[in-house]
Amino acid sequence: MSDPFPSLEAAIAALRPVYHTIGALQARREELRAVPLAQAFLDDLLASDQMRLDALIEEQAALEKRLHPKPKSTLPPPPRLRPDRDKGVSDPTQSRTMTPPADHRLRRRELKKLLVFGFFAQLDAEVQAEINGIIDDGARPLGAALALLGWDAFEQPVAGEGHDTHLIRLQDWGELLCEYHNTLEREVAADLRQVAGSLALWERWRARETHDGRTAWEAYVERERGRLQQAITNVEANLRLLRCAAAEKAACL
Incomplete structure (x- = not known):
């Protein structure tokens, strides 16, 4: 949303579908992140049989190794490489906490001040705390905080806010809201790819609350x-075959 809205009405019309779609994306993301619960629930029901199968497979592998041992390699072991400690190579596995730039911190403080004085009176304490937590966490998108406001916060001016100031606010909020919307779309797509193979199982598990669903589950x-x-x-x-073969092999030694 780099281009300014031509009018306040255009801003409201453009942001309304974005705002409402965010709720649907959030719900879909939560659904997809609950999918592993179905697999965990099924695994728990089948744990004893799975443990029995795993133990048998382990025994089978051990017997096959005894009956058909691999010849030892005559090649010398590869040389061990010493880590280069003198060049100051950073460990990519070590995460670093990035400090947000000063202008980002300022933007967060200004948004928090505006929300506290202009909108918090209409919100319950739990939502206020959640908004504050998002704004205070420099890694979380500000659009997530704005999405917790009612639509009236976008459509209606703050007390004492003129037409032009309202439009400027929606331009700023629109950018944040669209950034968050795009982030949610990427997260939902990534979550969907990750759990695609378990969706059918999850649908069965979720439907077990009904009589027919319980029977099917x-x-x-x-x-x-x-x-x-x-x-x-x-x-x-x-x-049984492997044990017999192992016994015959032992008898011949």
Whole structure:
């Protein structure tokens, strides 16, 4: 939003869909970040079978290693490289706390002052505290604080605020709101890519609050348990063969 709004009416019309879409994006982000809970819930239900399968697979791998040992390498080990400590190479894994530039800190202070004196009277203490926390944290987007205000805070002027001053405020707030909107879109897209494989499971888990959903969820859990138990049966059958082979090999020594 680098170009100024041509009028106050245009500013309000342009910001209204951005403001309301932010709420939908926030809700979607929270939904996607709850998706791993469904997998954790299922894992807990199947934990005993999974632990049994893991133990059998570990035993199978150990027996296969005994029966078919890999020949030892005759090559000398590679030379060990000493870390270069004299060149002052920084460790990229060490995070650094970046101090916001002075103009950013000033902008945050000015916004906080405006909100406290112009809008906090209409907000409950919990929302006030959340807004203050966002503004005081230099790493959090100011648009997130503005999104906690009611739409009236954008549409209506502050007491004593003239038409032109209102328009200038919306120009400034519009930039912050759009930046936050774009950040949310990127976060939602990234979260969606991360949990795409678990969305169907999450939908089943979320629907279990209804009678039909509960029935479908329980049937799904039983299918997953049956899949694990079949895998256990298969590994146990293979283990019996491996144990016999190991016993025969030991008898021949």
